[in-house]
Amino acid sequence: MTAEFVFLAFILMLSIFLGFELISKVPSTLHTPLMSGSNAISGITVVGALIAAGSQNSELSVILGTAAVVFATINVVGGYLVTNRMLAMFKKKEGGKK
Amino acid sequence: MNIGIESVYIVAALMFGLGLKLLSSPKTARRGNLLSALGMFLAVVATLFNQEIIDFRFIAGGIVLGSIIGVLAARLVAMTAMPEMVALLNGFGGIASLLVGWAEYDSTMAPTNFTAVTIFLAVMIGGVTFSGSVIAWAKLKEFWFGNFGISKAFVFKGQQVFNSLLVLAILACGLLFMMNPEEGYQYFLVIIALAFLLGIMAVMPIGGADMPVVISLLNAYSGMAACAAGFVIQNNILIVAGSLVGASGIILTNIMCKAMNRSLSNVLFSGFGSVVNAAGSGSAQGEVKPVSVSDAYLLLEAANAGAFVPGYGLAAAQAQHAVHELSQLLEANGCEVRFAIHPVAGRMPGHMNVLLAEADVPYDELVEPDDVNPIIETVDVCMVVGANDVVNPSARDDETSSIYGMPIVEVDRARTCIVMKRSMATGFAGIQNPLFFKDNTRMLFGDAKASLQGLVSEFKHD
Numbered sequence: 001m002t003a004e005f006v007f008l009a010f011i012l013m014l015s016i017f018l019g020f021e022l023i024s025k026v027p028s029t030l031h032t033p034l035m036s037g038s039n040a041i042s043g044i045t046v047v048g049a050l051i052a053a054g055s056q057n058s059e060l061s062v063i064l065g066t067a068a069v070v071f072a073t074i075n076v077v078g079g080y081l082v083t084n085r086m087l088a089m090f091k092k093k094e095g096g097k098k
Numbered sequence: 099m100n101i102g103i104e105s106v107y108i109v110a111a112l113m114f115g116l117g118l119k120l121l122s123s124p125k126t127a128r129r130g131n132l133l134s135a136l137g138m139f140l141a142v143v144a145t146l147f148n149q150e151i152i153d154f155r156f157i158a159g160g161i162v163l164g165s166i167i168g169v170l171a172a173r174l175v176a177m178t179a180m181p182e183m184v185a186l187l188n189g190f191g192g193i194a195s196l197l198v199g200w201a202e203y204d205s206t207m208a209p210t211n212f213t214a215v216t217i218f219l220a221v222m223i224g225g226v227t228f229s230g231s232v233i234a235w236a237k238l239k240e241f242w243f244g245n246f247g248i249s250k251a252f253v254f255k256g257q258q259v260f261n262s263l264l265v266l267a268i269l270a271c272g273l274l275f276m277m278n279p280e281e282g283y284q285y286f287l288v289i290i291a292l293a294f295l296l297g298i299m300a301v302m303p304i305g306g307a308d309m310p311v312v313i314s315l316l317n318a319y320s321g322m323a324a325c326a327a328g329f330v331i332q333n334n335i336l337i338v339a340g341s342l343v344g345a346s347g348i349i350l351t352n353i354m355c356k357a358m359n360r361s362l363s364n365v366l367f368s369g370f371g372s373v374v375n376a377a378g379s380g381s382a383q384g385e386v387k388p389v390s391v392s393d394a395y396l397l398l399e400a401a402n403a404g405a406f407v408p409g410y411g412l413a414a415a416q417a418q419h420a421v422h423e424l425s426q427l428l429e430a431n432g433c434e435v436r437f438a439i440h441p442v443a444g445r446m447p448g449h450m451n452v453l454l455a456e457a458d459v460p461y462d463e464l465v466e467p468d469d470v471n472p473i474i475e476t477v478d479v480c481m482v483v484g485a486n487d488v489v490n491p492s493a494r495d496d497e498t499s500s501i502y503g504m505p506i507v508e509v510d511r512a513r514t515c516i517v518m519k520r521s522m523a524t525g526f527a528g529i530q531n532p533l534f535f536k537d538n539t540r541m542l543f544g545d546a547k548a549s550l551q552g553l554v555s556e557f558k559h560d
Contacts, residue, residue, distance in 0.1 A: 031446075039187045040134070042340060045327050062156055068195075072164070073164025081173070091461065
């Protein structure tokens, strides 16, 4: 148990560090897509939701898991699509549409 | 632990990281987002091979329903409504983490103490994120209940005491739950209810103008909730992805606070904007010099370097396309054009950039205040469209001003400054703007869109 916890805590610490390094380089122009895109990433909870919805441990856990799948999927699908839609609008001066 | 599934998770984590890295330039950003989405897809597919999953009916139904709603929402949302959409998506991420924590508790019923701690965290953070996001969404929608506008800061006496007691109550229930999770179901349900209440109470006192901070913060919470859920089910990919998102939310929160020169606690607890701050407001005096559209045209016609400073008023007037048309005509007339965008110019971080990009303004013309301020003396005409507090020189000169120290676009140092405004009304901060009385400032009163279109037609008639 403790070994497992230490392992997970290590991952936590390193990914927080990585996150700060990566995201501080994002220019303010792209902060809205960054937010909706990272929002979609936080829909990764869908992974946990799938396991809860699919493993028939208790009736309630299946219901809760299925609801979680719905919410997390909205988060993932909506987040990535809307980010893509926004990023498609960013154009350079030349080669932009006339 | 299934080696196959875990290996795919490693690849997915790598793709999330790379995707965020590619977001550092508008050129590669779209590819980065696609890469990140592909990583998510792989993670989901790999999870379906998990041996605990024996029934796929509910999974399939949930995914189909969620995808339909997600696709429709992403297609239909207007760019001006992006903050509302992101607020809701934050909330959905939060509630999903809460539900995952709850499902795990319900299916084991006898978690170890360590797992009980993580379940408590996932449920609490997830619950606060969800109800807080719903309130933030309602504030952005500017709902009215009778005479009560929800977008206003809602403060009452003893609010902070109440909220502190609420936090203590959650912690107490959490402790009772964690000490004996097997028989703690009633405490668990109370924790969920109190977490919802805390989310509501925490966002209610925050005024509509501070929404960029709140959305960023809720973004961070949704990441932390996913992280906590990752500890509950001991899943690496949740921890990695959740902390990436948490970090992004914290960085954006920090940037927004700096851009308003306020501490986070000041934003969260002060109820800024609920009371009009009278201190340091009356000092600006002098003569206002209004101009007509044709006078403004003559100024612009002679300009070699121009800068637009857009504020939320531009988006409210739906004038993004008009401003782009004018900027193109100016460029055709030999004038160099930039858009100086203050970090808090929209309703969420970077919002104004998206709105202008939608109107086909190329991103290399979108610059930050720090890029413009050093060269602002060489700008012939600065056009302030629907912005007020972010160009208020008091923030630089007047130590008694409530916005003193806030970074601004120093348009008062440009050769000429044209301010497009409906009236002499004050901005969100409720303070007078001495810029309007400066010698080199001209006021162009009226609807921003109508004024811009007027200028466009002046150029075309020429």
